[in-house]
Amino acid sequence: MSSAANAPSETPEYAQIDDQASNQNKKSTNGMKNTSHNAAASSSASATANSKNSHFSNITFEELRQLNDKFIKERNWDQFHSPRNVLLAMVGEVGELAEIFQWKGEVSEGLPELSPEEREHVGQEVSDILIYLIDFASRCKIDLPAAAMKKMEANARKYPADKVYGKANKYTDYQ
Numbered sequence: 001m002s003s004a005a006n007a008p009s010e011t012p013e014y015a016q017i018d019d020q021a022s023n024q025n026k027k028s029t030n031g032m033k034n035t036s037h038n039a040a041a042s043s044s045a046s047a048t049a050n051s052k053n054s055h056f057s058n059i060t061f062e063e064l065r066q067l068n069d070k071f072i073k074e075r076n077w078d079q080f081h082s083p084r085n086v087l088l089a090m091v092g093e094v095g096e097l098a099e100i101f102q103w104k105g106e107v108s109e110g111l112p113e114l115s116p117e118e119r120e121h122v123g124q125e126v127s128d129i130l131i132y133l134i135d136f137a138s139r140c141k142i143d144l145p146a147a148a149m150k151k152m153e154a155n156a157r158k159y160p161a162d163k164v165y166g167k168a169n170k171y172t173d174y175q
C-alpha cells in the first residue's frame with residue numbers, strides 16, 4: 001500500500017461522508033489514504049487474490065473511488081455524472097453483462113462453458129458495473145462498504161440460519 005510520506009489526495013466534497021461508520025472506515029484506511037498514483041501502483045501490486053482463501057485482491061473501494069474520481073476530473077466529465085446519469089449508465093452495463101449470457105442456457109461456476117475471451121469480457125463488464133456503483137454511492141454520499149456490511153447484518157437477522165437452512169422461501173414465510 002502507499003507510503004505515509006506521500007501527501008494524501010484531497011477527498012472531493014461530494015465524497016465526504018460524516019456518519020460514524022465512515023469515520024470508522026477512514027480510521028482503518030488512514031495508512032492507505034493515497035494519491036491516485038499510489039492507488040494505481042498498489043492496484044498492480046495486488047491485482048490477484050493473495051491467499052488460498054481469498055477470492056479477491058486487497059484493493060479497496062476507496063482506492064477505486066479515488067482512481068475513478070481522478071479519471072473523471074481529468075476529462076471534465078464531472079458535469080455529466082449526476083446520480084441519475086450514473087445509475088442509468090450502471091444499468092446499461094448490467095445489460096452488457098447479461099448479453100454475454102443471453103441464449104447460452106445454464107452455465108456452471110467458473111464459467112467453463114464460456115471461451116477465455118468471453119470470461120475476460122465478463123470481468124470487464126462486472127468491473128464497469130462496480131465502478132459505476134462506487135461512483136453512484138459516492139455521489140449519493142453512501143459509504144458503500146459500511147452500508148453493505150450493515151445490510152449483511154440485517155440479512156442475517158432476517159434469515160436466521162437455524163430457521164432457513166436449505167430453504168429458499170422469502171423472509172415473510174418465517175415470521
Ligand SMILES: [Mg+2]
Nearest residue numbers: 093096125128
Ligand atoms: Mg461495458
